[in-house]
Amino acid sequence: MTNTVHIDRDFGWFVGSFENNQQHKHYAVQLSIPINGKVILKTKDGTFESEQPILIKSNVAHQIISNTRQFLLLINPASTIGHFWNHLSDKEIQEINLTPALELRRALIDTNPQQVLAKELNSIIEKHDCFCSSAIHKGDERINNALVYLSNHFDRVVSLDEIADHFNVSSSRFLHLFKEETGITYRRAQLWNKLIKGITQFGKKSFTEIALGVGFSDNAHFSRVFKENFGFSPRDFLKISQFVQV
Template sequence: MSELRSDSLKPAMTRGSGRVYFWQGGSLWIGEGQGRTQWHEHHAHQLAVALSGSFRFRTEAEGAWTAYEGAIVPGKCAHQFEIDGAASLAHLFIEPETRAGRALTARYGSNSVAELPAAGARAAARLLSEALQSSQLAKDMVEAATLAVAELCETAIKPAEELDPRLTRALEYIRSNIRNSLSLSEVASAIALSESRFRHLFVAGTGSSFRAYLLWLRINLAIEAAMTGASWTDAAHEAGFADSAHLTRTHKRMFGFEPTAVRLHTIV
């Protein structure tokens, strides 16, 4: 993970409220927010869509801000996010090794923030807004999110090539055991590879180090626990963090703000 920059002139003051919906390989964050994040980066691709208002991104500390109705931030791309005033937003986080993630990489690249086609961004916003207004049930929101991602891919999600089956088995093993202590050697042994060969396979297939990927899964587990009413301390322990301070540091590094800055509504 690259060194993230500080922003001493205007510290992060992000505040927001909303809901987070999870499915394997992705999540939808939807609600209201304001302010600026600190510099951060995360494993997943981020599709940001304005439901009302607009937002800005930048990827260089002294660089210009660019306003968007819809944008994609590729995984591992350090960036800042800002809302001038208040806005309603949807953020779709899609892991790059999934079918949808590979389709997004093929369409938009993996180097820097890219603008989403206006028609696709508006169609995605409409799908998500209608689902939020009519249901808010997890199954309905996940269905709307999946349709929105397909809309932004502008194609059926069919990648040119499949993941290496050994990596697929490794990812399944990690997800099945994520609440336990996991090591690179343990997972390599589970799929009958040497540590060095597995490390190479993992980075090539996911774009992340083994440790960064584990932290990404664990921070999502913690957020999911908080969505069901757990305290952040309990959520940290449930997800395998040493304590809530470790969870907070990880959350800030991946999302640019502390977890307590966002008021999460319980989902059903």
């Protein structure tokens, strides 16, 4: 079976197998689910392997060294969906046997064909956010609302002054609350948006055109940030991916 990638505004996922993933730490919350075999991760503390879904928090350096088929979900923590997943664990790396992860695993095992699977996966991911009936936490209401504001203005860069003024807090206070609630800086949240916008244009434009179009200074800067976040260069990522739009 071919590898499949879906990129959405607040999350992206990959189904398949790959090699040559380098150590990296990204600013997304990651869920890895083995479809067959085990997920094997190399971290600063040693090698971690499991047959169960594994949640990896933001900024945790790791390398995927297993090449069996797996599901890899990356969620922007500066989104309402990311807010939900980020609060499922207080550990950097942890096996997750809660309903959202188990629903995804069941769909991966039981659902065919490919397009049906893609729709089922997206449906499960989208229904679990911090405003759903199964929410398990309460965060700062200003940041909850700020995440919605950012989602509604995804097509542009929202300045720090704009969003802080909108919620009647100082810029310094907003930055503190945002980092406390999401686990990433506001600058990194905006950088993540640029990467996601760039990925959706892979195969349609040159990497230089993409880099300049989403706000990077040049292709080298875009490639460096991309590799830091995903463990692959943009060119290598495109080689292993088959994009599915649903």
